[in-house]
Amino acid sequence: MKPLSQAAGIPVWDRFVRLFHWALVGCVVANFFIVDDGETLHQWLGYAASALVLARVVWGVVGTPYARFSNFFPTPARLRAHLAQMKQHRSAPTAGHNPLGALMMLSLMALVLGLGATGFLQTSDYFWGVEWLQTLHERLGQALIAFAGLHAMAALVMGRLERTHLIRAMVTGVKRTY
Ligand code: HEM
Numbered sequence: 001m002k003p004l005s006q007a008a009g010i011p012v013w014d015r016f017v018r019l020f021h022w023a024l025v026g027c028v029v030a031n032f033f034i035v036d037d038g039e040t041l042h043q044w045l046g047y048a049a050s051a052l053v054l055a056r057v058v059w060g061v062v063g064t065p066y067a068r069f070s071n072f073f074p075t076p077a078r079l080r081a082h083l084a085q086m087k088q089h090r091s092a093p094t095a096g097h098n099p100l101g102a103l104m105m106l107s108l109m110a111l112v113l114g115l116g117a118t119g120f121l122q123t124s125d126y127f128w129g130v131e132w133l134q135t136l137h138e139r140l141g142q143a144l145i146a147f148a149g150l151h152a153m154a155a156l157v158m159g160r161l162e163r164t165h166l167i168r169a170m171v172t173g174v175k176r177t178y
């Protein structure tokens with residue numbers, strides 16, 4: 001993981017990553033807050049979100065350098081080093097994902113896949129009307145929204161602390177310090 005040292009900006013998020021991110025946000029927010037859960041549209045949006053995550057997993061192996069899991073996978077050693085830096089108030093902006101952000105990103109993607117799987121099972125003959133599965137699906141949805149809220153807040157706060165345009169970078173692709 002490279003520290004971010006250039007105020008001039010580094011192109012980090014390729015077009016696929018940015019499109020993936022905001023399309024995923026759209027599907028998840030629409031499914032939780034707007035679309036009625038009985039509707040076919042809910043199922044299609046849920047499958048679209050799952051397909052986006054699966055495509056991102058492939059991109060994490062074959063994609064551009066900063067998009068690769070190898071660049072940011074939150075190994076215990078990377079997490080320990082990052083937490084130690086944060087404790088000493090000297091966490092430097094990273095060009096790609098920082099280890100905590102990466103842990104959150106993987107959790108969000110796992111929750112989306114969990115929703116896709118439990119959603120699909122609910123519509124199958126075998127699990128039709130099974131209450132624990134409906135409850136599990138609902139709880140996963142609530143966890144996803146709670147985690148996503150935390151994630152967006154962390155992006156805001158870390159951006160301020162490290163004086164880096166994190167959210168803008170997810171729109172333009174270029175990460176800049178100020
Ligand atoms: C349902 C809501 C959301 C989900 C599921 C979600 C998911 C994700 C995922 C999976 C990534 C990793 C991107 C990649 O490498 O492909 C990511 C990164 C990011 N997201 Fe979100 N996100 C959500 C909402 C938001 C919102 C509302 C904001 C801004 C206000 C935001 C800002 C960011 C930023 C800035 C990054 C890059 C962080 C970095 O520089 O390391 N996200 N998000």
Ligand code: HEM
Nearest residue numbers: 028031032037043046047049115116119120122134138141
């Ligand atoms: C981003 C993905 C998804 C999110 C955030 C999500 C979220 C939710 C939420 C919050 C509920 C309401 C639970 C309740 O209050 O009873 C719900 C219900 C439901 N979802 Fe999803 N869902 C997603 C994906 C899917 C998928 C892929 C399917 C099926 C193919 C699906 C099928 C259903 C069904 C059938 C219900 C109604 C269950 C009932 O009768 O209580 N969902 N979903």
